Amino acid sequence: MKIYENMLLRYNEGKVVRILYENRKTSIIYVIDLDANRMPYPQKREMLVTHLKTQEVSVEDERGYNRVILEEELSESEKLKRDHAWEMIMFLIRTVENEELIYLSKYRERAIKEVCQVFKVSYNTVKNYLIRYWKGGKIRNSLLPNYFNCGGRGKERKVSGKKRGRPRLRDVHQGINVDDHIKKMFKIGLNRYYYNERNNSLKTTYELILKDFFTTEQVTQNGVTIPILPKSSELPTYHQFLYWYKKFNNLQREVSSRKGTRVYHQNYRSIIGDSTQDAGMGPATLWQIDSTVFDMYCVSSFNRDLIVGKPTLFLTIDVYSRLIVGINITFESLNSYTGAMVALANSMLPKKEFCAKYGIDIAEEDWPVACVPKRILADRGELNGKQIENAIQHLGISIQNSPPYRADYKGIIEASFHQLNLKVKPFVDGAVINGKNQSERGQSDYRLKASLTVEELYRIVIKCVLFHNNYHVLSHYIVDEMMLEDEVEKIPVKIWEHGLQNKIGQLRTLPEEVIITHLFPSDQAKITPKGVLFRKMLYASEYALKSGWFQIARIKGSSTVKICYDPRDLKHIYVFEENGLQKLALLDHLLIFSNKGLEEIEQIKKYEQEVDMKSKEKELQEKMKLFKDIEQIVKDGRQKTDVERDDSKSKSKKIKGIKENQRVERLLQRQKAMNVQQDVNLVDSDMVLGEESEDELALFRQMQALDWEDRDE
Template identity: 60%
Template sequence: MKFMENMLFKYGDGKVIRILHINRVSSIIYVIDMASNRWAYPLKMDELRHFQEQSDIILMEEDIYCRIVIEEDLSDAEKRKREHAWGIVKYILDNVETEEHLYLSKYREPAIKEAMQMFKLSYNGVKNLLIRYWHGAQTKDSLIPSYHRCGAKRRDRISGNHKRGRPRSGERGIGINVDDKMKKIFKQALNRYYYSERNNSLKITYELMLRDAFVKDEVEQNGVKLPVLMDKSQLPTYQQFLYWYKKLNNPKKEISKRKGTRVYQQNYRTIIGDSTQDAGGACGSLWQIDSNVFDIYLISSMNRDLIVGRPILHVVIDVYSRLIMGFNVSFESLNSYSGAMVALANSMTSKKKFASKYGVSIEDEEWPYCVPLRVMADRGELVGKQIENAIQGLGITIQNTPPYHADYKGIIESAFSVMNSRVKPFADGVVIKGKGSKERGEADYRLKANLSIEDFITIIIKCVLFHNNHHVLTDYVLDDLMIEEGIEKIPIQIWNHGLKHRKGKLRILPEEMILSHLYPIDQASVTARGVLYKKILYASDYTLKNEWFQKARIYGSWKVNICYDPRDLTCIYVMDEGEQGVLKLTLLDHLMKYANKGIEEIEQMAKHEQKVDEKSKERELQVKVKLFTEIEHIVENAKRKTDSEREYDKSKTQRLAGIKENQRNERLLHRTSESKRTSIVEMPTAYTEEPEEVTDDLSIFFNNDGDYDEE
């Protein structure tokens, strides 16, 4: 591993050091302990490398000691103190011959003494500034005073007996503290009088609150009871009410209640960005997403004799490099939210597994992925409350173009045209000349369709790989550095150049986190047979270990929130399952016929099975009617025979007596008849002797007591 300045390393005991300077000639590295006020000290490069190889120290990926500040947010005092401190540090840096001398006391001490005399500071004052400078990655902003750590910011102070805040001036009494009870009164007043269509001002809301909650008595005047307020020293001031309004107020609630939800959705929603096409000069800074009905008719993957219509293609393109980041093919509606979300999820995760499902082997270098900063859409699938979850969870800003301005997304609009032009010359079932109907005598191109959605996705993957790795962007304007390095106008080369010379490494997030935010969300049922979704059952080691299905059998089923990939229902993901986060469930073994199939295919399979079942049930009904008639005929014959042989002079008691004995006799008779039938069937054809006569007289099988004689 190559050591770099400002790297942070952590020991096993929690100690953290920062690399300040590397002398590659002498192989000496100067480091500083981030938890102490000790001067920087030297380490041998081999010693540090040995510690790392033995895992005694680990590299810290995130620098938690660097303070990130916005210049406009700094106060004048902070800027002034920073400049003063930087002047002292810069004076010391200028008074040592080399940077390494700053870490050697015999060179550093004279420079510090000069700074002490120059700026009238103590030795510890200068030392503290240098150590702050080193701790903060040797940046100017590390010398900003740590005012942000002072006080109890964003924490409510405990209400005690003494009045908090500044004292009153020229007013009677010292005032009152705002405790939890008082805050509850403030909230009730805001909900009742301020968050309403009447648009009362805060001042009116405050005064109405005093009338409702701070009355000590009532006086009657002209038959009307008038409230008398408490003493002024016992009332909260308007400044206190205003302070807590600012802390308790929800801007979304305020605008929605006072101006209406529609106004908030149109003018104040945080997800609405400007409609610029500025890519920020870096990879992953701005993506464009759009959907289009592809000019081809597809057939069913289940029954290739069925024509299923034209697919919807969602494509995501990186504006800076023109790289196609991902796509989705579905039969959803044109501006489908789920279709767009699956395309974004495909763009933000590795495509190796996805491509391998369609027989295409790739590496991540051929088809990169990342999480973007901004995504530009056209007021279709990415307008609505559903996208807010992705924005908040993944830190993405959505920009929407104005209506009727497809030119704002010219990059992706042209990509659809190019994609169609590459498929049309070879595929059957393509739309001819953009027409939706045929002329007289013209063959119907829809009848020529022979590609399933899997075949079509494989073609699109091949087209994307060609575009990313070989397509020449004729109209792309290379900058001077690209020309100097011999960069070709090929998306992958522009992408790699941008990673090297533009904005560092890209944002990468865990795949489960991306899927849980972008995949369509639904509910599944935990049943005794498995987790049921779309009439398909799922399970996992976690669900079996935690006895989900046993509990469902005992206590009844319950609902769980899931997200899923509409293209492949082999797995679903249960969300918010305690510490597990996103829990992956897979199909049960006996339902693997649904593996690697999308939701549209599974619905087609269900419809096909339903049609087959309907035909079978029609035949079943016909045969069942015949069965009913035959049973009824047998019952009628039996009834007629029984009526002819029944002795009607017997009482009910006489008929019911001896049922068990009658059953035994009937059993013996049945055995005799079965034995007789069997002996006749098994008799050899060459047997010529007369068979022994079989009597029907059952008395020979019973002894004198009426019991069965086995002999």
């Protein structure tokens, strides 16, 4: 039975514990009780395994213990409290030499007291933060205050005539409340005087705000115009200004705007260590991610006559074992946020279903990676940005960025790109020749030889990755003494397995919906009566039908909903709901877009538009001919009618006889149909039909006369 960090176990009596850490050498596992406010305690691995086998303990589902949280829905107060608590916890963890020591009271007490001294907080504050951090799965959002359990979530106190806050001690005047209008003045003043390179102090900024917005009149003394302020009881105080400044302020913005973005990235951003530091602790300690443009051209899967260019390959690799843990092939630009996020999601999710999409059947041990790393190293492209930092740090992952123009900082992954190109280029068509995009005079254009689609390239790359992970010998890998004693083969998967058994590093798992929420790109979709509309495609699910989404949309009109999606395959999208992510599937009549990526679907739609445009040109031309034919038929009919029209009949008589004329016309058409059927086998059918056409008027008049006679009788 495999035991992972963050796994939840439920005892038969109802107690639920979370696994925090395992020492594989001593077989001691530290767990924390989710229903009690107490510190972690040790358990023997053998005892837990025995309880699992005898079903005294069962694996608990993560749902219900971690709510899906969207960053933009959090208030500034929640973010400030969370980030402040996160600083304390990270400081506390860094004060101990080994992670296991923090679970021992002797070392933990010493570290907590040091945090109390540095951050000027009480012992119980640090203790409660630490317990919440462990119970929540060691991620930053576990430190969020539980405002969602309180009334009036996200709402500020209403402004009334009564002054809010503590009464003043030295002034009989109670002052004013800060309403929305004054808050707007504070924001404008901060942007104007504080967030710039002048480096004005907050006190000066406050005074300049008073000058700009709170002067009542100007009085001339000795020819000088002087702004006059009202009484202090009618002005916001400096402490009120400071209160709202702390609510509005963003530390990254403050440093960047006052000292420059470069200074922020150099001196204030959280980057610790070099590219291989701590990688020796074991698997999933440090991953590297990078991207490169593939040296080959691809064709479209829906029309192989269309050349779609060179795709971008994203790789994620485990530094300790050199195991390739995730891939992504896309037509996104180099260093794309979306491309990097999808590659990381692929690294953290199981691979069996992913490989099956491309017709490759594997066992779990062939690609045994579905975990969350401790740290990720990237260059200044993929993971450089506030949005990306937030997404990854919410998963409890630290980010390192290598300096610009220093590919040697990621030599491991650069070597993997080189190995992949060596394996693929000799066999594929449309490969770049000699590393040049331009062919020499007399040479054929290699781009015209392109023959592989992205799906086929995926199959090739997956097979290359499986070969690398399971069979490639790392000749230059430096093994330690234990690996030499155990005769470990220098193959990535063997090193990975040995590290899991013998190294301090261990695997940490998170629910799939948490990974998808933070790493997959998000967008807005529309709920319509026909389904959930996204990128001109419709989706539905059993949950959506039971919840009556589409009936509500038909009655009350369409509404928008936030979704996330895998850009490699838009067969499914995920909708954010209060009880978690809901998976929606393409409707059956749109399965032509199944297993196709975002770029390819856009190509298909663009191609359809081009075909439709050509067809519409032809349609318009044929419509002109149709109009001409209709005009000619109407003209002929009008001329014949004018010749045979009897103007001696009155209008009322003509109108009165319409019903009878219709009955006679029906009998005539039946008779004509019978005559045509009888004369099909005649030799001179044209002559017979011609004679009949001459007698049509006479036949009509005879039947009309008979009909009138029958009616008179």
